Amino acid sequence: MNAIILSLSIVALAGLINASFSLGVSVLTLLSGNSLGLKTSHKHLLNLTASFVIGVVIITILLIATTALVITSASHGNLPIWWWYVVCLVMVVVGLLAWSFYYRPGKAGTSLWMPRGFSNFLYDRTKATRSSAEAFSLGVSSVISELPFIIAPLLVSASVLIGLQSGWQLLGLLIYTLFSSLGVLIVWAIVGSGHKLSSVQKWRETNKRFLQFSSGAGLIILSAFVYVYIKGVNL
Amino acid sequence: MSIITTDDYKREKLHDSIVSACLSERAPEGQASQFATEVCKGVENWLDIRPEVTSDDLRRVAANILGIYHPDAAYVYEQQAVTL
Numbered sequence: 001m002n003a004i005i006l007s008l009s010i011v012a013l014a015g016l017i018n019a020s021f022s023l024g025v026s027v028l029t030l031l032s033g034n035s036l037g038l039k040t041s042h043k044h045l046l047n048l049t050a051s052f053v054i055g056v057v058i059i060t061i062l063l064i065a066t067t068a069l070v071i072t073s074a075s076h077g078n079l080p081i082w083w084w085y086v087v088c089l090v091m092v093v094v095g096l097l098a099w100s101f102y103y104r105p106g107k108a109g110t111s112l113w114m115p116r117g118f119s120n121f122l123y124d125r126t127k128a129t130r131s132s133a134e135a136f137s138l139g140v141s142s143v144i145s146e147l148p149f150i151i152a153p154l155l156v157s158a159s160v161l162i163g164l165q166s167g168w169q170l171l172g173l174l175i176y177t178l179f180s181s182l183g184v185l186i187v188w189a190i191v192g193s194g195h196k197l198s199s200v201q202k203w204r205e206t207n208k209r210f211l212q213f214s215s216g217a218g219l220i221i222l223s224a225f226v227y228v229y230i231k232g233v234n235l
Numbered sequence: 236m237s238i239i240t241t242d243d244y245k246r247e248k249l250h251d252s253i254v255s256a257c258l259s260e261r262a263p264e265g266q267a268s269q270f271a272t273e274v275c276k277g278v279e280n281w282l283d284i285r286p287e288v289t290s291d292d293l294r295r296v297a298a299n300i301l302g303i304y305h306p307d308a309a310y311v312y313e314q315q316a317v318t319l
Binding site: 023026027029030032033034036037038039107108109110111112114119122123194196197198201202205 | 254255256258259260261264307308310311314315316317318319
């Protein structure tokens with residue numbers, strides 16, 4: 001039972017780390033602002049933002065389930081010790097990268113690491129989004145675009161989940177999805193309840209360095225924990 | 236290296252952007268339009284003595300003027316370009 005709780009705690013922490021990478025929140029903030037600026041009805045605004053959130057949730061479930069399936073198929077359900085070292089190394093490298101340039105150094109606002117051409121493309125797509133289907137795709141795209149960073153929490157969670165029984169795997173999958181989607185769920189609730197978007201963006205801008213530090217530190221601490229645990233189990 | 240973009244000044248485009256920023260901060264429609272008109276006037280005065288400005292300059296000046304009338308909308312307007 002302790003091993004199950006430990007595994008689910010690792011998955012929950014990885015989900016929280018995933019949530020601290022905030023491309024989805026940025027896109028949802030822009031989408032909401034743009035929709036309000038076009039005099040969209042509150043019902044349509046809620047439809048658009050709900051579709052975006054559903055897109056984020058579904059692609060997150062698919063990504064973690066697919067990653068777990070690929071790892072299971074490749075390892076026949078029995079992970080070699082070196083795999084865990086690779087996962088730890090990936091977490092450390094991504095943690096250091098997050099510290100270095102997740103938010104563009106020296107820039108105002110919440111400008112992210114992406115090449116400017118791609119960020120302009122996402123910006124234009126967000127501004128052009130009018131239907132629920134487009135908003136859904138935008139949610140999917142925003143998660144996939146963040147893969148260079150969320151690959152680390154995805155890998156560790158999937159690796160941990162495949163060691164659990166199927167019922168616990170399902171629970172772990174839901175925990176990861178819920179925790180990793182917390183950012184967009186909170187912004188969705190704020191927009192839906194009629195609050196100003198400037199308060200969301202101001203909070204993000206004020207706390208971006210803290211979020212950046214937390215995500216990097218979270219990955220490095222999780223990596224150290226997994227490394228020590230694996231070494232301990234093998235002794 | 237940063238790429239500086241220039242564009243012809245279009246009053247309607249600026250007006251719409253300001254109205255959109257005000258509405259996104261849930262300002263009433265009439266007030267949003269009034270603020271946008273004031274911002275356009277202020278920007279045009281500023282442009283009078285400048286033959287060429289960058290779109291970044293225009294955004295900064297427009298945001299400064301809008302800040303007099305609606306600071307939150309000015310913040311949102313300025314942040315649009317640096318959110319992603």
